[in-house]
Amino acid sequence: AQSVTQLDSQVPVFEEAPVELRCNYSSSVSVYLFWYVQYPNQGLQLLLKYLSGSTLVKGINGFEAEFNKSQTSFHLRKPSVHISDTAEYFCAAKDEKLTFGTGTRLTIIP
Amino acid sequence: NAGVTQTPKFQVLKTGQSMTLQCAQDMNHEYMSWYRQDPGMGLRLIHYSVGAGITDQGEVPNGYNVSRSTTEDFPLRLLSAAPSQTSVYFCASSYARDSNYGYTFGSGTRLTVV
Numbered sequence: 316a317q318s319v320t321q322l323d324s325q326v327p328v329f330e331e332a333p334v335e336l337r338c339n340y341s342s343s344v345s346v347y348l349f350w351y352v353q354y355p356n357q358g359l360q361l362l363l364k365y366l367s368g369s370t371l372v373k374g375i376n377g378f379e380a381e382f383n384k385s386q387t388s389f390h391l392r393k394p395s396v397h398i399s400d401t402a403e404y405f406c407a408a409k410d411e412k413l414t415f416g417t418g419t420r421l422t423i424i425p
Numbered sequence: 426n427a428g429v430t431q432t433p434k435f436q437v438l439k440t441g442q443s444m445t446l447q448c449a450q451d452m453n454h455e456y457m458s459w460y461r462q463d464p465g466m467g468l469r470l471i472h473y474s475v476g477a478g479i480t481d482q483g484e485v486p487n488g489y490n491v492s493r494s495t496t497e498d499f500p501l502r503l504l505s506a507a508p509s510q511t512s513v514y515f516c517a518s519s520y521a522r523d524s525n526y527g528y529t530f531g532s533g534t535r536l537t538v539v
Contacts, residue, residue, distance in 0.1 A: 358530035415467040
């Protein structure tokens, strides 16, 4: 069965600093990868997805992620974070079903 | 606005009580699913449906029932609530189970069982 690992449960970052949220998935012949964001007291919103093609995927709100097949990783990055990026971020992988990681809580320090 | 609507937003139940969490979508999505979200455990799939009249179990189905009589609605029933079912519940939908467009999530129901 597919598994998704988010190594960091919490990541504090100063405002306007860069951030990387890490995600690793278990190997699969064919897998689609997603990042979702959950703002406080809200549901999940799709940030970006990798289906095929270019390994660098750009999403909403200035986020991007890079698919690395050899390292089975799909790390999320943003060059300069804002207070409004405070949220929980979930990585997910889909083969037969959609499997979520345990989430990373991003806290922006003013 | 089109999307997934969940009701209620908050609920407190006593152990042994029953209740139904409602989920409705107006996007004509065939696939609908229920997840529970617990601290440190991410989202876990409870039940899902690939179309009206068809339901199946996810990874944590015990204590929950579902039905899908229409394309729009996918209610989740707790027959006899237990404290272990205290959680935040999300309904999600998609064009199809293997859709690569991602899922649309509702805003969640926060359930506390005392």
